[in-house]
Amino acid sequence: MTSIASGTQSLPGGEIRARRSPLSNVWRAARRKPIGMAAGLICLVLVLIALSANQLAPHAVDAAKFPRLHSPSLSYPFGTDNLFRDMFSRILVGSRISIGVGFGAVFVGTLLGTTLGIVSGYVGGWADLIIGRVLDVMLGFPPLLFLIFFLSIFNTTRGYSFHSFLLVSVAIGIIITPTTARIVRGSVLSIRTLQYIEAAECVGNRAFRIMWRHVVPNVVAPVIVIASIQIGNAILAEAALSFLGLGIADATHPSWGGMLQDTRSVWQAAWWTAFMPGLAISAAVLSFNLFGDALRDILDPRLRQS
Secondary structure (H helix, E strand, O other): OHHHHHHHOOOOOOOOOOOOOHHHHHHHHHHHOHHHHHHHHHHHHHHHHHHOHHHHOOOOOOOOOOOOOOOOOOOOOOOEOOOOOEHHHHHHHHHHHHHHHHHHHHHHHHHHHHHHHHHHHHHOHHHHHHHHHHHHHHHHOOHHHHHHHHHHHHOOOOOOOHHHHHHHHHHHHHHHHHHHHHHHHHHHHHHHOOHHHHHHHHOOOOHHHHHHHHHHHHOHHHHHHHHHHHHHHHHHHHHHHHHOOOOOOOOOOOOHHHHHHHOHHHOOOOOHHHHHHHHHHHHHHHHHHHHHHHHHHHHOOOOOOO
């Protein structure tokens, strides 16, 4: 009886912890990484602004009926530009292209990079060699020079259209593909030698099934982290293209980089024409980078206790 009774006693420190709810997990992460969570809220606000920009803008973006180069005031919170347009409305609507291209480019780059990284890391051999050399060639080109070269050849039309939006997103997605592919490849190499992968191979599973069912779920966390960081880089790349006149912005579809290009001749006379679009670009890039860093610290088990 003594042995039976002692066998049923609970072990010290072995209490079963209640499963945390999603809200409690979010609150716990916010307490650990307040700056990252604040940046995440800013990212969410920017996305919501981009989705409802036309409804939030107080004036039409192409309306040229306001005082020229009016400084920021209650009537014009961000001032007016050299073409008699309200900058506050243009910055709100410009978020659609800047943030939209950022998400589109990251989707393309993440899809390509994840696929190449998984195939390279799991298959190995000649596939790893070929993919590795292709990625090295892509990294050898300066990113901005490659974007100018790509768009000069394929984007023959100027102005906003779905075709131009897709081409710019693909071009920026290509330049962020190598970074994603190398990170995913490193994760796959560490997963490739685990016992459950060997067990799946022993029972006769095909390589594609193993990669889809066992490898992909285990690389989701690093993919989410690198994607959140790359959004800021994609927004910055789109702004650079628009500033150089290779973007997709026009009079009725502005972008933050295009606004800088339109007003660069009056920066010294009207500081807000450069400050306001630059502030929007900086806030978006910094917010997504800080949120990505916090997400990395939360999802990486090696950094959870730091």
